[in-house]
Amino acid sequence: MSPEKLLVSADVDRWLFGEAWTGSRIQEQVRMLCDTIGPRWSGTDAEWQTIEHIEKTLQGYGLDRVDVEEFEFTSWTWSKAEARCSVEGREGGFSLDILPFIRCPSFHMEAPVVDVGFGAQREIDAAGSLNGVVALVALAHEPFTTPVPPAYRLRQIAAAGAAAAIVVDPKSGGRREYHSAQDARDPNFTEPPLPCVAATREDAARIRRSPSCRVHLDVRTEAPVVKSANVHAVLEGDRWPAEDLVLGGHHDTVFGTPGGNDNSSGTIAVLETARVLSQLRASCGQRPGRSIHFVTYAAEEQGFHGAREFVDRHYAGDHRLRLAFNLDELSAGAMKGIVLGFPHLRSLVQEQLDSMGDGLACHVMAQLDNSSDHFPYLRIGIDAAHLWRWRFRARHADADYHHEPPDTADKLNVRELKEYAAQMSRLLLRLSRVAPDAWPQLGIPADEAKARVQAEQGTVVRVS
Structure with a gap:
């Protein structure tokens, strides 16, 4: 210039x-x-x-x-987020380190856990009935495929009948963070489509090693x-x-x-x-x-x-x-x-x-x-x-x-x-x-x- x-x-x-x-x-x-x-x-x-x-x-x-x-x-705020897994035929169980998704509602339930992979529609269909279950789903995108936002994959899981979702944080070392499940581009999609909590990848791996796993979830939130x-x-x-x-x-x-x-x-x-x-x-x-x-x-x-x-x-x-x-x-x-x-x-x-x-x-x-x-x-x-x-x-x-x-x-x-x-x-x-x-x-x-x-x-x- x-x-x-x-x-x-x-x-x-x-x-x-x-x-x-x-x-x-x-x-x-x-x-x-x-x-x-x-x-x-x-x-x-x-x-x-x-x-x-x-x-x-x-x-x-x-x-x-x-x-x-x-x-x-x-x-939105939360005061309680607890999760404990039990496995059929085994004594005891194990706790999960979870965080509720931002704007997650309060919920209290016990249900079987079903792994739906990345939450792609083909994986949801292959998982069988999801009515009333807690879906285990990866937050990360499925490799090599057209990426779909996690919020929309969770919407598909909710539409299939799941009662809640445990979302696997991709970071390692026992780390998990706060996430959202909404789309700012859609005024009708401002909250998670179902109750969601984030879990560590290490806890998710343990769930996957535990067949017939059930989870007890207790989350309390408010929206002042x-x-x-x-x-x-x-x-x-x-x-x-x-x-x-x-x-x-x-x-x-x-x-x-x-x-x-x-x-x-x-x-x-x-x-x-x-x-x-x-x-x-x-x-x-x-x-x-x-x-x-x-x-x-x-x-x-x-x-x-x-x-x-x-x-x-x-x-x-x-x-x-x-x-x-x-x-x-x-x-x-x-x-x-x-x-x-x-x-x-x-x-x-x-x-x-x-x-x-x-x-x-x-x-x-x-x-x-x-x-x-x-x-x-x-x-x-x-x-x-x-x-x-x-x-x-x-x-x-x-x-x-x-x-x-x-x-x-x-x-x-x-x-x-x-x-x-x-x-x-x-x-x-x-x-x-x-x-x-x-x-x-x-x-x-x-x-x-x-x-x-x-x-x-x-x-x-x-x-x-």
Whole structure:
């Protein structure tokens, strides 16, 4: 790009990278989120402690506005999850280490266990009658076949008459984590199609070694209406302040995990990018051209409630933002680029990445990704993106933890997170200075996006 077309000077780039690196507050943030507060399921006191901390942090960075935007939603919690197997002709039995699926109802039953493999329809048919049984099914996809989301395989199992399902976590070493069985693309598929619990692969192997196995399951859950909130801060633009860019990431975790990677990494990257860009204005007088909104979303782990609320509150009408970025699980790997939901911004974003000189690439998802907080934007045709990194393949071995207790503070990669904050600061500043008439278009029509979402229900989103 020629010097006269540069939107950000080399001196500003050097300042941004230097401030992101040497002025970093990452260590103090991770200590607060992971060690002092810890697990922060939305609607709990711990989440409200998180919200207050984020609000205070952003206020201290000198942004133009910081708001706590409250809302209510139906949450979910559990108080008991026990399972014990008995084998005909053998004394005693053995216990299973289980976790209920998110939004699993309460249930109490004893029934035979029937192994249905991966839950493919041919395996269900071959298993014989499933009426009243507990199905044992792998969470992983069957090798070499067209992948079917676990929620839809569980729906097939429920349709065959099974009373409940034990779902085998693919991780080894006695690990199991919280899972969901729903499809955000289908408003009628928001809860598991039958009672489901996750079990370790070691316990599943023991069940398979135990013919005529019966299981006693006792799970108690509740679905209270709770109050939660997004934290929303704004750094106003000096040229087109009514035009918006959004950088967001969820601040909640599942039960029992401090969420070093998922998603202290994304939360802290939002805070650090806000700090760097606000400090650029204070120290150098450099402002964004259009306004940049920094958001930490509530209740991502419970169905993107926070992001949905934010989109409905600010962008459900005629006002459309330019582009929203979602930061989730950043410590899974180093930044490689940007992944867009729609193709019309690809050339524009790639041009800005090229000007940064670090070989970052822009790609476009083949489907509208329903895995995180960018989906509430995409579902109504608003441009949204997430970061391309090694999340799904070849992720860092020491960050290969998700909804489980070992996702602790040490799983957050501080050095890489400094780079994320620096690169997002550079990219957002560039995009904020692109003239409105050089912006290709604002999203796609909501009806077109809705049709795509409906057509893609029941498919596995391609991630590589």
